[in-house]
Amino acid sequence: MTGISGRNLTLTVDDEVSLYEVAKLANGKQPSVDLQVEDGRSISPDQRRKIWALLRDISDFTGDVIDYTEDLLKGYTRQIFGIEAYSLSDCSMTTASNMIYTILEFCFRNDIPFKTRTWDMIPNDYARQWFCLRFKKCVICGKPADLAHFETVGMGRNRYAINELDYHWMSLCRVHHTEQHATGIDSFIAKYHIKPIKLDADQLRKIKPQYAKGVGK
Template sequence: MYRLIIEENKCIVEVSENLSVADLKRLHSKINKGIEIKKVNTITLDQSKMLWAIFRDLGDLIGYTKEELREILENDYCTEKKIEYFSLSPNKRNCASKDIATDFITWVIEWSLNQGYNLIIYEGKGANKQIRGAREIVPSIKRYVVACLKNKVCAVCGRREADLHHEPPLGIPYELDDGLQTGFIPLCREHHSARHNTSWEAFRSKWHIENIWLNPTMVEELKKIYPGHFKKFKKENYLGGSHEK
């Protein structure tokens, strides 16, 4: 194990006390040849803390320790993405890249929605303790809203059995709706009413949320989830994706 410490005008390489004399000599020889400074796109400390907070609170909810849940979800993620297992510590040689960490956070939040869990994260302690929902921590709000659409979850508060809201409003009978004329966002009754009592810009700004424009493949998938919608949509009319947004 090597660790570089910078103190004032000195660089100190800390090594394991078990390192042999031969290994120390080889290390010293390499250092004498010069040190290359290279920027790397590694997971940030904030990303690492966020993931461990998710594993802690989600694990408490479903009966796993944070270490157990991390191992389960990371194995599933790496298998799905066909990538090597990675560390969540920025100090490890095999640590995740910043991009993978961003995608992994989003993937874990999508997983929790797909499993029916309303993810709540507790940050800080005492008077500084904050409660944050998945919407507030997810790196990709559009991917989050898509996951909410597929699970009938309110994109604002996480309540189940949300309504499908047209944004902007449809303006034509549902019988003429093919799902490609407006964007969509799933909202519970409370937030659905709140949206209709204010402008979209004010609503979007307050909740930091976005609507999603569907493509034919997504409409076909969501027809099974929202049977009262997309009545004009016929799959055979949209082959080739010419209407995709």
């Protein structure tokens, strides 16, 4: 919503609207718009938009109809988080967040490509950072990536003698890693709004096999 005056609302949609498509979808009926006001309790329009964008990417990749994909990912979410059946029309914000987390893990684990638009919609929070690190995807573009420290290790310092639990991590492809070194870490972080994260010992073992052998503790 971009404007309000009395009973009149001005709406701005994400994509260009085709009157033909609107008429086709309305099937001869008067087109209507469903306006939902986020109140902090039920699933937000932003969460719902992210979920459907991710589900469409999965369906496009697998060839399954989106209803099947929705039911599949809802089932995984219920199983993982131990929750009852729910609807994306009125579930809680917590359930919606859990479903986004489940979908992200499913996509990363099965190497399902994200469309650029979808990737940009994924919240740049802990979950996205962790999945990118775990599955070695660039947190900026989603391409194959390497692990990177936020803090500078320092010239002449033994990388295998540092305590990696003290460091913040991010995953960057070669192109963005090179850009990070060229522009400086602070400017790079500010440009892409990256939030490097700390990892616990179990997480480090998952992304760095050498850590499990006692190296880098």
